Amino acid sequence: xxxxxxxxxxxxxxxxxxxxxxxxxxxxxxxxxxxxxxxxxxxxxxxxxxxxxxxxxxxxxxxxxxxxxxxxxxxxxxxxxxxxxxxxxxxxxxxxxxxxxxxxxxxxxxxxxxxxxxxxxxxxxxxxxxxxxxxxxxxxxxxxxxxxxxxxxxxxxxxxxxxxxxxxxxxxxxxxxxxxxxxxxxxxxxxxxxxxxxxxxxxxxxxxxxxxxxxxxxxxxxxxxxxxxxxxxxxxxxxxxxxxxxxxxxxxxxxxxxxxxxxxxxxxxxxxxxxxxxxxxxxxxxxxxxxxxxxxxxxxxxxxxxxxxxxxxxxxxxxxxxxxxxxxxxxxxxxxxxxxxxxxxx
Numbered sequence: 001x002x003x004x005x006x007x008x009x010x011x012x013x014x015x016x017x018x019x020x021x022x023x024x025x026x027x028x029x030x031x032x033x034x035x036x037x038x039x040x041x042x043x044x045x046x047x048x049x050x051x052x053x054x055x056x057x058x059x060x061x062x063x064x065x066x067x068x069x070x071x072x073x074x075x076x077x078x079x080x081x082x083x084x085x086x087x088x089x090x091x092x093x094x095x096x097x098x099x100x101x102x103x104x105x106x107x108x109x110x111x112x113x114x115x116x117x118x119x120x121x122x123x124x125x126x127x128x129x130x131x132x133x134x135x136x137x138x139x140x141x142x143x144x145x146x147x148x149x150x151x152x153x154x155x156x157x158x159x160x161x162x163x164x165x166x167x168x169x170x171x172x173x174x175x176x177x178x179x180x181x182x183x184x185x186x187x188x189x190x191x192x193x194x195x196x197x198x199x200x201x202x203x204x205x206x207x208x209x210x211x212x213x214x215x216x217x218x219x220x221x222x223x224x225x226x227x228x229x230x231x232x233x234x235x236x237x238x239x240x241x242x243x244x245x246x247x248x249x250x251x252x253x254x255x256x257x258x259x260x261x262x263x264x265x266x267x268x269x270x271x272x273x274x275x276x277x278x279x280x281x282x283x284x285x286x287x288x289x290x291x292x293x294x295x296x297x298x299x300x301x302x303x304x305x306x307x308x309x310x311x312x313x314x315x316x317x318x319x320x321x322x323x324x325x326x327x328x329x330x331x332x333x334x335x336x337x338x339x340x341x342x343x344x345x346x
Contacts, residue, residue: 024291087179119302197215
């Protein structure tokens with residue numbers, strides 16, 4: 001399970017924040033490696049060659065989804081509160097725009113996922129390979145309801161795309177309702193909802209198909225942006241950290257601890273520009289293409305697994321070569337997908 005991303009609608013807003021590029025880019029690579037050591041015969045080979053590293057990636061790699069949740073909330077709040085969007089555009093239209101921006105590259109990626117799975121099935125029988133899709137599956141994915149109605153996923157990690165839309169919609173509606181009484185009231189409504197998620201909803205794994213389960217982390221990012229942008233950081237950040245630590249004392253969750261760390265790191269760099277990491281072409285590229293790599297990497301990994309199982313001797317050298325090919329192929333396809341699909345203004 002997984003992931004990522006902050007959608008294309010954010011890319012223009014965050015392209016001058018090297019830290020966000022670094023966070024997104026590195027997190028996407030960890031997710032890719034997490035899936036390589038979790039599925040198919042290559043996962044068995046990885047565990048045989050490097051059991052400690054593979055075990056760590058398997059157990060903890062999925063945690064980096066918190067990076068994308070916090071960054072997503074930070075950038076969504078900046079887009080909604082840092083402009084006149086909420087006062088000039090109805091919330092339904094904002095949510096529809098978000099849906100369109102998400103679903104067009106997502107639908108294209110699902111075509112790649114279906115084709116990749118079909119190719120992998122020719123050479124390999126494995127539970128990791130999705131079966132040929134049904135009409136209901138395809139429709140559920142296009143409507144971003146695949147998690148809610150619990151149909152089999154067409155690719156690993158695609159639950160996050162549906163959650164991204166839900167989170168954005170929830171934040172938009174909370175802010176829109178609260179803005180009837182002023183910006184402070186709107187942010188307070190977000191904070192109360194985030195606390196409810198932190199202390200209650202996030203502790204119920206049965207709710208993980210719904211935005212409220214993840215809103216504690218997403219809300220942290222939104223509150224950090226507001227506190228830093230409105231000059232309230234010295235009041236908000238200790239309060240945010242204190243409440244989160246209290247929640248962790250009641251029920252420790254590593255994912256929430258990581259979310260708090262990312263939120264405070266974003267706050268520190270926002271408040272102290274001199275601490276920003278230097279611009280890096282490599283990190284900028286990895287961050288810019290992270291969503292596309294997330295969308296297309298799993299079918300590449302499936303084909304690499306199938307090729308390894310069908311056409312090699314199954315040795316460690318062949319496994320290592322197949323994993324490197326899967327990683328490199330995912331980056332290349334993700335870069336092309338970003339240029340020709342994600343970055344296009346449809």
